[in-house]
Amino acid sequence: MLGNFFQLYKIGKELGLNKKEINRIFLFDDSRNPLFFKILMIIIFIFLGVFVIILGIEASRHIYPAGTLYSTVKIKDFKAKK
Numbered sequence: 001m002l003g004n005f006f007q008l009y010k011i012g013k014e015l016g017l018n019k020k021e022i023n024r025i026f027l028f029d030d031s032r033n034p035l036f037f038k039i040l041m042i043i044i045f046i047f048l049g050v051f052v053i054i055l056g057i058e059a060s061r062h063i064y065p066a067g068t069l070y071s072t073v074k075i076k077d078f079k080a081k082k
Contacts, residue, residue, distance in 0.1 A: 012022040 009022060012025070
């Protein structure tokens with residue numbers, strides 16, 4: 001997605017648009033409610049960031065999948081076998 005952003009930025013430069021015009025297109029400045037869309041975009045990014053953080057914490061908390069038994073094998077069990 002970030003690669004597409006840079007590619008669109010290069011296309012805008014080739015068309016002769018300056019940086020301010022390109023940024024206006026990406027930040028919804030030409031719409032009816034530009035402030036609303038900016039605030040909505042910030043809220044969505046914050047929500048997605050919190051979701052990813054919570055998902056990462058929950059995924060790291062559980063070592064064994066649900067429904068499996070814990071391993072009881074110890075190193076001393078292998079020492080007795082030859």
